[in-house]
Structures are given as structure tokens and as C-alpha cells.
Amino acid sequence: MATAASQPASSSWHWKETAWLVEGHKQPLYCGAFNHWSPLLADLVATVGSNRATIYRCLPDGGLQVVQCYIDRDASEEYFVCAWSVDEASGAPLLLLAGKKGLLLAVNALTGALEAQLEGHGSSINDIAVHPDRPNLVVTASRDQSLRMWNLRTRCCVLVFQGDGGHRNEVLTLSWKAEARQAPDDSQCGEAPGGDLGMLLSAGMDNQIKIWGLQPYARVVAASEEWVAGGPRVFPTSHVTMPLFSSERPHWNYVDCVRWLGDFVLSKSVDNTLVCWQPDTSTQQHSRDGDVKFVQELALEDCGSVWWLRFALDYWGSLLAIGTARGRVLVFDPNTVPSAPKARLKPRRSAGLKGDQRAPLVRQTAVSFDGSIIVACHDDGSLTRPIRAPPAMKPTTARAAVALLACYLLATGVSGRTMAPREEGPARTLKGIEVAGTAESTPVQTKGLADWLDAIGDTIFGTCTWGNCCGAGCDCSEGSDAKDRLDRACRAHDVCYGGEDWKDCDAICRCDRELAEKADEYAALDCSEIDYAYCEDMKAKAEPIAAAMWVKIGACNC
Numbered sequence: 001m002a003t004a005a006s007q008p009a010s011s012s013w014h015w016k017e018t019a020w021l022v023e024g025h026k027q028p029l030y031c032g033a034f035n036h037w038s039p040l041l042a043d044l045v046a047t048v049g050s051n052r053a054t055i056y057r058c059l060p061d062g063g064l065q066v067v068q069c070y071i072d073r074d075a076s077e078e079y080f081v082c083a084w085s086v087d088e089a090s091g092a093p094l095l096l097l098a099g100k101k102g103l104l105l106a107v108n109a110l111t112g113a114l115e116a117q118l119e120g121h122g123s124s125i126n127d128i129a130v131h132p133d134r135p136n137l138v139v140t141a142s143r144d145q146s147l148r149m150w151n152l153r154t155r156c157c158v159l160v161f162q163g164d165g166g167h168r169n170e171v172l173t174l175s176w177k178a179e180a181r182q183a184p185d186d187s188q189c190g191e192a193p194g195g196d197l198g199m200l201l202s203a204g205m206d207n208q209i210k211i212w213g214l215q216p217y218a219r220v221v222a223a224s225e226e227w228v229a230g231g232p233r234v235f236p237t238s239h240v241t242m243p244l245f246s247s248e249r250p251h252w253n254y255v256d257c258v259r260w261l262g263d264f265v266l267s268k269s270v271d272n273t274l275v276c277w278q279p280d281t282s283t284q285q286h287s288r289d290g291d292v293k294f295v296q297e298l299a300l301e302d303c304g305s306v307w308w309l310r311f312a313l314d315y316w317g318s319l320l321a322i323g324t325a326r327g328r329v330l331v332f333d334p335n336t337v338p339s340a341p342k343a344r345l346k347p348r349r350s351a352g353l354k355g356d357q358r359a360p361l362v363r364q365t366a367v368s369f370d371g372s373i374i375v376a377c378h379d380d381g382s383l384t385r386p387i388r389a390p391p392a393m394k395p396t397t398a399r400a401a402v403a404l405l406a407c408y409l410l411a412t413g414v415s416g417r418t419m420a421p422r423e424e425g426p427a428r429t430l431k432g433i434e435v436a437g438t439a440e441s442t443p444v445q446t447k448g449l450a451d452w453l454d455a456i457g458d459t460i461f462g463t464c465t466w467g468n469c470c471g472a473g474c475d476c477s478e479g480s481d482a483k484d485r486l487d488r489a490c491r492a493h494d495v496c497y498g499g500e501d502w503k504d505c506d507a508i509c510r511c512d513r514e515l516a517e518k519a520d521e522y523a524a525l526d527c528s529e530i531d532y533a534y535c536e537d538m539k540a541k542a543e544p545i546a547a548a549m550w551v552k553i554g555a556c557n558c
Contacts, residue, residue, distance in 0.1 A: 013331065013342040015374070018062025019385040020347065025050035027078075029377035030308065032366035035084045035093060036315050037135065042369045044109075046095055048079035049381055053097050055109060056383075058373050064385055070097070070107060077101050083128040085135040085152065087115070094152070096138060098125035104140055106152055118150050120157050129174035131198065137221070139200060141171035147202055147212075151224040156235035158224045159217055161202070163241025169205035173310070176200050177260040179215075197221060199244070201265060203255035209267055210243040211279065245279045247290030257310040261317050261334060264295055270307045274298040274322065276334065298339045302326045310364040314371035321374045323362020329376050329386065345374070345386050519546035 023029070027050040035041045043058045044067065051072040057065045072079075079099035085106070087094055092110040102121035107114055123143035131137040136153040145168065147161035178198040197214035214221075220238045227235050251269035258267045261276065268274045276298070280291035302324035303309055311322035313334070320332040329345040347359045360380040367374055376384045522542035 013333075014389045015331070015343050015345050015386040016062075016389040017345070017348050017384055017386045019064045020382065021064060022380065022382040023047070023049060023052070023054060024381075025052055026381040028363055028379045029381055029383065030079070031081045031310075031364050032312075032375050032377040032383070033082050033084055034366050034368045034373075034375075036369050037084055037086045038093065039369075041093055043373075044093070045366050045368075045373075045375050046082045046084070047366075047375075047377055047383060048082045048097060048099070049377075051075055051077040051079065053079055053082060053095065053107070055095065056375075058368070058375075058385065062385070062387055064383065068109065068112060070095075070112075074101065080124065080126055081128050083130055083138075085130050085138065088136060088153070094135075096128050096130070098128055098140060100124045102142065102144075104128070104138070104150060116152055116155055118152075118155065118157070120148055120160075121146070126170065126172050126204075127174045129176040129200065131176055132178045133196065136225075137197075139174055139176060141174045141202060141204070143170045145169060145171060145204075147171060147174070147200070149221075151221075151227070154224055154227040154235075155229040156224050156227050157237045158221055158235070159214075159238050159240055161200075161212060161240045161243075163239060165210075165242035165246060167202065167204050167206050167208060167210070171202055171204040172254065172256050172308075173203050173258050174201065175259045201258050201260060203258045203267060205254050207248045207251055207253060207255060207269075209247055209250060209255055209258060209265065211245040212240060213244040245281075245287060245290070247279070247292055249290055249292050250275050250277055250294075254307050256307045259311070259313055261313070266311070266313075266320070266334065268300075268303075268309070268311060268322070270303075270305055272300040272302075272304045274300055274311065274320075274332075296337050296339055298332055298334070299341075300324070301330060301341075301344075302328070306361065308363055309361070312365045312367045314367045315369045316371065319367060319371040321365040321367050321376075323365055323376055323378075325361040327359025327361060327378065329362060329365060329374060329384075331374070345376075347376075347384050516546055516550050522546075 029047050029049040032045055032047045035044045035046075044055055045058060046053060046055050048054075051074065053070045054066060055068045057067050059065055077100055079097050081098050083096045085094040085096055086092070087108070090110075092108050094115060095107045095109045097105040097107065102119065102124055104116075104118040104125065105114060106116040106118075121140065121142040121144050125140045125142050127141040129139045129141075136151055137158075138150045138152055140148050140150065142148070145162065145166065148157055149159040149161075150156070151158050176198060179196050197218060200212040200214060201209070202212065203209040217238060217240065224235060250265075250267050251271075253269045253271065255267055255269050258265060260266075264276050264278050266274060266276050274297070276295040277292045278295065280286040280293050298320070300322065303322070304325075306325050309323055309325070311320055313320050318333065318335065320334045322330050322332075324330060327347055330341040331343040331345065332339055333342055360378040360382065362376045362378055364377050365374055366377070372388045374386050376386075378384070519542045522539055523546045525539050
């Protein structure tokens with residue numbers, strides 16, 4: 001379970017896509033959810049699509065590993081939502097699944113066994129909310145215009161939210177928050193048992209956003225904890241007919257995603273706006289009329305006229321991620337005003353698309369506990385995984401790049417070979433930098449600029465360069481990051497130079513000049529005018545590399 005001692009990830013807004021895969025069913029992935037209950041399982045993310053649920057582990061090297069996959073025997077079932085809970089008795093993680101058939105399933109992710117199958121809704125289930133502190137309490141939102149609270153431990157339906165003040169159309173989304181705790185006093189001795197139940201947020205196709213107070217039903221919830229499942233009688237479910245607050249002011253159309261952000265509400269409709277607001281309870285009249293106080297609007301892109309595009313927050317509410325109809329992910333800091341996207345993450349596979357072609361839309365995003373990992377669930381059954389990357393090093397002068405290049409050229413040759421330097425030539429001045437007239441092959445590749453920048457950038461500017469790789473603090477054993485960088489640089493050298501130690505300086509210069517020109521193009525990019533998720537990162541890598549390559553070309557006297 002989350003602890004106050006946990007800290008959010010680095011404040012860096014640099015991201016890099018590290019994994020992409022397509023699930024076999026190739027149907028829309030409607031939901032993804034990270035496990036926020038256990039620090040030991042914080043790297044687990046679940047997705048649902050078709051009649052299948054899959055659990056992945058986010059590996060430290062940036063990959064995705066399939067841990068478990070569940071396939072419903074009913075081929076006509078279609079899962080719309082998943083969420084995590086935990087068995088309080090055993091501590092086992094529970095994966096909650098629901099969808100088209102209106103059944104709530106609880107799967108023990110430790111054993112793979114189906115722990116519970118709860119039914120009661122008259123139509124499909126669109127969302128699941130788990131109590132932040134009491135994982136056995138779960139609420140579901142349904143197409144039948146109702147919400148239902150379930151007790152997973154005793155397998156009973158505790159509350160039904162429906163009636164005069166309920167929703168008038170399909171309920172699409174839920175969010176649950178716990179109330180701030182206060183120290184007990186003598187006046188609370190007669191308080192009904194059941195503990196803090198918090199407040200529930202719901203919204204749907206009737207354009208209404210409703211806040212439900214749960215504390216008046218604490219005795220009913222407490223009774224559900226004592227109920228014995230499988231007895232001769234069913235639990236006496238109570239009905240909640242009136243919400244604390246109801247409003248259609250924030251949006252004019254379907255509301256497909258709501259989340260609590262402290263005491264504020266984040267809500268999104270089928271337009272290019274995500275709204276942060278709070279109920280206006282300054283007077284009873286304002287509260288009855290459903291008046292709200294707008295705090296800020298987050299400007300979205302390519303989200304209009306499409307519903308079921310859902311956003312996600314990290315545990316701390318310091319990062320918000322939402323997908324778009326063009327397959328990108330917008331990343332916001334919801335705590336800043338005004339709030340423009342901090343990053344626009346474009347899937348790498350969309351780089352070759354032209355004209356009206358675009359990557360499949362992102363139905364929902366999932367954000368890890370500390371905000372370091374985002375998983376985007378696409379409409380074609382694919383996932384992409386971007387992770388936070390530290391800002392690239394930016395040398396302040398070209399001389400710094402030359403110094404780094406000099407260290408690199410003195411290092412051991414590629415693949416165990418020692419590269420023979422060219423004959424000394426006259427010193428030349430290039431862009432105001434005096435260099436010696438020597439040249440060597442540089443292990444870089446002409447195909448795939450992004451891979452090349454990573455290869456040469458990691459080798460020259462990385463923590464473990466060739467010259468110091470086997471020095472103190474660097475691990476070059478098989479499987480280590482440093483060894484992987486060296487192998488990658490060796491492969492890049494073979495692509496560029498055909499696997500030989502070229503003796504023709506002109507041939508080396510032709511290859512190097514092409515690389516330098518490409519690096520110059522990236523170094524000159526205006527990232528404010530280009531739709532490329534890694535623009536700033538690539539530009540930062542390209543600047544010192546371009547300077548170093550031109551110095552090398554000048555030294556080669558070509």
C-alpha cells in the first residue's frame with residue numbers, strides 16, 4: 001500500500017519511448033492500470049481488450065514482460081475496465097475486471113484463481129473505483145444508469161446509487177477519494193461504525209457530474225463487513241437516491257473521465273478541454289443550482305468529437321497524461337497555471353506516416369505510482385511505454401566537445417581492434433578551434449539517426465565511455481548497461497564502415513560529413529514548431545556531436 005515516505009520521481013519532463021507491442025487480438029485496449037497498492041508490485045500494469053486481460057511487468061531496461069494473461073471462456077465478453085485491489089487477509093494482489101456482460105470479476109494475480117464473480121447490474125460496466133484505504137470496497141458504474149458498491153470480502157452488494165437524483169443515462173466514469181482524517185474527540189464516541197468512506201464522483205452521458213456522500217451509510221457498510229457469504233438470505237442492500245452535489249455546468253456533452261485532485265475535480269468531455277473546478281458551496285442556493293468555480297482549463301489537442309479518451313494521474317497528482325486521436329500522449333503538470341503540455345509524446349512508429357495517416361488513437365493512459373512510467377493503450381490493441389529520461393548534457397562550448405572527442409579517440413578500438421591513426425597533417429582552424437591533423441574512424445551509423453545519436457552519444461558522453469569503461473564504478477560485465485552501449489556502438493561502426501578498418505581518409509570523410517550534416521540539421525531544429533516528441537532530447541544530443549564531427553573532418557584535411 002502507498003506510504004507517505006514514498007517520493008515522486010524526478011521533475012524532469014524529458015521522455016523516451018522504450019517499448020511497443022501489439023496484443024494478439026488487435027482489438028481496442030479500453031483500459032490500463034498500474035498497481036498503486038504495493039511498492040513491490042508498482043511495476044505491474046494491467047490492460048484489457050476483447051475478452052482478454054494481460055498483466056505486464058515494466059522492466060528496468062525499458063521493456064515490457066508478459067506476466068499473466070486471462071482469457072474469458074465467453075468469446076462474446078468484452079472487457080472495458082480493470083483496476084487493482086488487494087486481499088486484506090492474504091495480501092495477494094487482486095485484478096478487478098468488468099465489461100460488456102455486467103459482471104465484476106476479482107482475479108487473484110498471485111495464484112491466477114478467480115476469487116469472486118459479482119453480478120447485479122442490468123447492462124455493461126464502464127468503470128471501477130476502489131476505496132483508497134479500504135480495498136475490499138469497490139464501486140462500479142454501469143450502462144443501466146446506476147452505481148453499485150460491493151464488498152469483495154463478503155461478496156455482497158452494499159449500496160445502489162439510483163433514483164430521483166441519479167443519472168439519467170449511461171454512467172461512464174468514477175473516482176473515489178478519502179476524507180482528510182481528523183483526531184478523534186469525545187463527541188465522536190457515538191459515531192456510526194464503518195470508518196471513513198469519503199466521497200464518490202460520477203459522470204456520464206447525461207452530461208451530469210455528481211458527488212455522492214457516503215458517511216450517512218457507514219452503518220450499512222459496517223454491516224456488510226460482518227455478513228456471512230453464502231447464507232440463506234441476501235444482504236439487505238440500501239439505496240442512495242440523492243447526491244450531495246450535481247451539476248452540468250462544466251461540460252455540454254458526454255463526460256467520459258473524472259478524477260479527484262485533492263478537493264478539486266478534473267473532468268473531460270468530448271472536446272479539446274480538460275477542466276479543473278470545485279463545487280460552489282458558498283450558499284445553499286449556489287449548491288442547489290449546481291454552480292461551480294472554475295480553477296483552470298488544460299488545452300488538449302486532437303481530442304474533439306471522440307469519447308472514451310481517458311486521462312490518468314500518478315499517485316501524487318503531480319503528473320497527468322492523456323492520449324489523443326492521433327496516437328500521441330500529452331503530459332501535463334496539473335498544479336501549474338496556466339497549464340500547457342509539458343511534453344507531447346509521439347510514438348516512434350508514426351515517424352514514417354504521411355498525409356492523413358496517423359497512429360491509432362489512445363483510449364486510456366496509465367501512470368505509475370511515482371510518475372516515472374506512462375503506458376498508452378491504443379485502439380489497435382497496441383501499447384507504448386515512454387519513461388522519464390534525464391535531460392541530455394549540453395556542453396557550453398565546442399571546446400568541451402573537442403575534449404570529450406579526444407578522450408574518445410584515445411580509447412581502445414571497436415570489437416577489440418586498434419584503429420590506426422592517419423598521418424599527421426598541418427594544423428587547421430575550424431570554427432575558431434585549432435586541432436591537430438589526425439583522424440580515426442568513428443563508430444556511428446548512417447541509417448537511423450535516432451539510434452546513431454543514442455549510440456555515439458552514449459559512447460562519447462555516457463557515464464561509462466570506452467576509455468573509462470573498465471575503471472572504478474563502471475560495470476562492463478555481460479548484460480550490463482555499459483556492455484550494451486559498447487556492443488551497440490560496435491554494430492553502428494560495422495554499418496557505417498562495412499566492418500573494415502578503412503584506410504582511405506576520403507571515404508571516412510564522406511561518411512563523417514554525412515553524419516555531421518545530419519547532426520547539424522537536428523541541432524538547428526526549432527522545437528516549438530515541430531511535432532516530434534523527442535525534439536529537445538535529440539537536439540541536445542546533436543549539438544555537441546555535430547561540433548565534434550566537424551572538428552574531426554577538419555583534422556582529416558578533407
